[in-house]
Amino acid sequence: MTTGSKLSLHVPEPDWRPGDTPDFSNVQVPKAGSVRRPEVDEDPEAMRDLAYTIIRVLDRKGRAVGPWAGSLPDEALLTGLRHMMTLRIYDARMMMAQRQGKTSFYMQHLGEEAISCAFQMSLAKGDMNFPTYRQAGLLVAAGYPLTKMMCQVYSNDGDPVRGRQLPVFYSSKEHGFFSISGNLATQYIQAVGWAMASAIRQDDKIAAAWIGDGSTAESDFHAGLVFASTYRAPVVLNIVNNQWAISTFQGIARGGSGTFAARGHGFGLPALRVDGNDYLAVHAVAQWAVERARRNLGPTLVEYVTYRAGGHSTSDDPSAYRPKEESAAWPLGDPILRLKAHLIEKGLWSEDRHTQTEAEITETVVAAQKEAEAIGTLHDGRRPSPRDMFEDVYATMPPHLRRQRQEAGF
Amino acid sequence: MTTGSKLSLHVPEPDWRPGDTPDFSNVQVPKAGSVRRPEVDEDPEAMRDLAYTIIRVLDRKGRAVGPWAGSLPDEALLTGLRHMMTLRIYDARMMMAQRQGKTSFYMQHLGEEAISCAFQMSLAKGDMNFPTYRQAGLLVAAGYPLTKMMCQVYSNDGDPVRGRQLPVFYSSKEHGFFSISGNLATQYIQAVGWAMASAIRQDDKIAAAWIGDGSTAESDFHAGLVFASTYRAPVVLNIVNNQWAISTFQGIARGGSGTFAARGHGFGLPALRVDGNDYLAVHAVAQWAVERARRNLGPTLVEYVTYRAGGHSTSDDPSAYRPKEESAAWPLGDPILRLKAHLIEKGLWSEDRHTQTEAEITETVVAAQKEAEAIGTLHDGRRPSPRDMFEDVYATMPPHLRRQRQEAGF
Amino acid sequence: MANMTMIEAVQNALDIMMDRDPSVVVFGEDVGYFGGVFRCTAGLQKKYGRTRCFDTPISELGIVGAGIGMAAAGMKPCVELQFADYMYPAYDQIVSEAARLRYRSAGEFTCPMVVRMPTGGGIFGAQTHSQSPEALFTHVTGLKTVIPSTPEDARGLLMAAIDDPDPVIFLEPKRLYNGPFDGHHERPVVSWKKHDLGAVADDATAIPIGKARIMRLGNEVTVLAYGTMVHVALTAAEETGIDAEIIDLRTLLPLDTETVFGSVRRTGRCVIIHEATLTCGYGAELAALVQEQCFYHLEAPIQRVAGWDTPYPHAQEWFYFPGPKRVGEALRATVEAI
């Protein structure tokens, strides 16, 4: 039985391209405080709705409302704001440094600062993140030295990874930050393996896996979900949906499912969708998922809804594929401004203190930058030795590499 | 915040191992006819329940009941019975041939005959299956010659694939049967690509992808779902859940999700679960999914619930990892006996005709086998030439292969 | 005759073939509306529509796997992997499926697909944007592997690859996209537009797969090179003044052994260069073949100059890249060996 009628291929397209006027008025953004907070041991099937909504805490007036509010004390909120501001200022300086030719490449977090900064606050010492290139907030919030970060970006002699990696591919075991891979998604299943190891050893440490919306299409994402689901690994499975994967809008990776969080339903996992530009909501949901993992209740999938306000990297110009106005029109606002407004509303902060803090942080960042540049930049100053190129391929250098190093003259 | 309490790894185990007495009394088998039949263009979200149930048509008395009944006329049911009986008798002969050393390896369908035999009846000429090694019923039902199948199993000179492939790795474009790969799951995304091509060309042909429960863990399954969901490819995505993947029970691949069909929910796909031992139910659901694809409504995920009654292959002895009684205790019965009972109930069939047909088919199969063996078997008679080994690596043999063939002396 | 960059040449080949044959489809990450991160598919979606040139999810496995299915259905997919470094997720589909399909079905199902990917280093891309995995393809029976070194070759070979009835791996040396690169990274880049080798014929024609080209005639030593290294070899010959015969292999598999062996038998010496890591690189096969077939003509050991057996580092890029200095030294050592 053939119908005689013709098939056609559906190729999803974003609603707007350069030249169009973006209009998000039909995007459903649930009211802050309106989404329920289940117990962490509730049956995943019973919280299916949480994958199709957006958990939000901060309302338009800057108030923290609803069942997800209150996960952090005031002091921590002030610290959180500082982390986000630091990350943004750091990014701006490094973007500029790249333009000045001090390094080859850079990737910023503009608009996405809340996610990694707030998430880190839900972890404990010894837990391990398996991040992508857009979660440096994990390091900032963990107190990793800015100078060291910059040395990595400059690939100079102070770079802990000896100039071997692309800028922003940090690594710090001590700060629970797994070495970044340039290959998308590969670390997702590794995070699950790390968490399985913790469970095998009957430890109490948990892991956090990170992935972008676009990268969920990769195989490792599936492997991660399969293994996490089967062995109930103590891991938080994070998806940062910033709407874009370089020039490709999220609809290409998401396809026919309403949300990325929904992917978890195929695996019986609790799947939560959260406002990624709401520091309080991110923290509350992260804490919930971390508690679940810690209590041996298994993995949680979390989708952070956010927007990549900048280009994909310094090699990218987004105006070639999306309207310039899209970022401003995006309905979830700016994470720093929103937390700032909340703190002002609470009487804990003011415009003045903000300006003053901005200046302070800028000073700190500039000082760190000076320190880093005093060591060197990609093309100048003290840089890792070519000898270093041959180290760490193996624990012990095998004869053929020794010969090659010699041949290279180092 | 660490809890101090210890994590532990959950490793799923089947309910019974050799020595235990299997007891499926707590397995929920919905009554035949009790599951609704939505319209093919109903919103996938609205038919979520169909992934957690089992669509059944044949009741205990052999009657076809409920909204899924009646997809096939009587004549077709008789043909269907014959297909299944042929496949089973063919399997038995080939199992024996392997034991007799006439070939190296064989894989049978025991208990799973309904799935591929009934599915094929829902397709039209020009549609393409991307099967695994356990869907030879697709060929039988498409009228592929038994002798040719046997020649493939024997790797003799009549083998259409020139002795190159493992036994049962058939290929027939004409019969809508894509060349089988030894690598699990790889063909799933290829089926989606084939379907995309049909849609790009605005043709009316559709594809069917096949995979086992265990193999859904592979990456290609994920890629298939992602692409099918994004481009709404005209493809039926089949999962044959026969409870076992060699020695591994389905719980290892399924993990925390209730069913394999549920995997489709992460992609917004309609997902149906069907009694794989019920010829009528399989056909009705297949037809529904095929119609959806044909009408350009996109992909459907179908899980066939069945039981691998035999060993994984001739290299396998299942009594090493599951109770011998498990197969008999399995609640969905035998597909041939069930269809037979239905036809008898309908007055279309009798024990006598069954016995007589069995004898007839045996004769046909034995005749085909003689014909095939007259050509040769793996170690005897006319076999593909070693020259053949060098053909078809490329369309035109490149110089280095010509040289090697010469060196080999052929 | 006009000049084109290699990017334009690739785009032009795709344009010509899509125009000629409606079964040619182009897809990959960011190749649709945007036209690819290297712009090799610019304008194609606009011209041929969204179902002939489109963006895919980030799944190299999916891109190649879907391509195989399409090819089996009679289309001619020409897919892009964003970087050769990201071909690994697709490797199973390439090796176990694309390369084997004709064989295992005795010609019933075939896979006329091209898998394009930018390869090689020299752009400060570090270990995951610099790899040269050609040997991982040439070891696989059933694949052809092609790598151009000029815009004309890029266009002509890509046209031939799309026409080919079998799967072809098409490696694009990204350091050559905009201009030839002689290995002197400290010097300004010359654009193809201003370079003799940037000229392309007005009439675009396919260049047969399997034919090497002698880029420079010479008598003292034969240099086997491909991709970026062709230009480095030319520079090294010039700078050392050694009378080297430089062969651009263009196709790695099937290899043009006639041209290779003919030259080495004449010069009696051979240097092989590539950017990929040394051990088990494609140069090993070249050396093995040459020593076997030209043994009695060889006057010196065959030397290989290659990437070191380390990942491609970021800061130390120019110590890793086998530049004209290292190549020159190998040439000298080889011609001086007695």
Add this chain to the structure above:
Amino acid sequence: MANMTMIEAVQNALDIMMDRDPSVVVFGEDVGYFGGVFRCTAGLQKKYGRTRCFDTPISELGIVGAGIGMAAAGMKPCVELQFADYMYPAYDQIVSEAARLRYRSAGEFTCPMVVRMPTGGGIFGAQTHSQSPEALFTHVTGLKTVIPSTPEDARGLLMAAIDDPDPVIFLEPKRLYNGPFDGHHERPVVSWKKHDLGAVADDATAIPIGKARIMRLGNEVTVLAYGTMVHVALTAAEETGIDAEIIDLRTLLPLDTETVFGSVRRTGRCVIIHEATLTCGYGAELAALVQEQCFYHLEAPIQRVAGWDTPYPHAQEWFYFPGPKRVGEALRATVEAI
């Protein structure tokens, strides 16, 4: 001294190491309750519990990827891939991740993991149960690649591999699991239990990675072999009466060049054999190295005897397998070359 099959030897090594070190975990498809389709993990789940030895979903990517995460967490996973032919889905994790982790984190994160897999043909497994992908590992910096040819080596090398601080690919020639195979498929198999080479020491000790072994001393020609081919080489030498020195490489990377070059410089002739397809196989690297380092000692072209450049066929298995006849002919041609 007792005799063991290679399967028992592998099982024994795992048992010893799991007993010694609680961080050793074993997992893979069907390795748990059942003990593996080749029975190499038999009894381990029972002895060490389900969290130390367990079944996994059928995802080679997942097996290796999870292993990397565990290794980074300080455990010592020793995972099984059911057949080397099925390593491709895991290839990205092996190449881009396991092999690079130490380098890219400057030693902060490491990957002390062993990936075991049965390799090679000779069991009528056709193209997807017969492959020998060693060259795809030896081209990858950061990996070590090991392949035993006797039970004692299998046990000792596996123990060393598990102890190794870096990722080790451990190839098990499945044709040798039950007994040595000399290539005469028409003759009955001799079990390791009844074969001299099946003896294993009572005291299990690790055998260092990176050391070849001279299996037979000889003067006329050096044969480089590994895995199953070691036994074929021994047979060919015996049958031709050629005084061949036969080296079992045991470790492909890092290669024991001292032993290899020393022998070739003495004999002046070299034959390389492997079961993998010829082009860009590991033999290419051996030939390239030997011609470079032993050039002035070589009296004949180095010959390679290998699998043909086709997929491994089912019916034509014994025409594909490089048996003693082909090896013998190469030996003869090489010693007779002037």
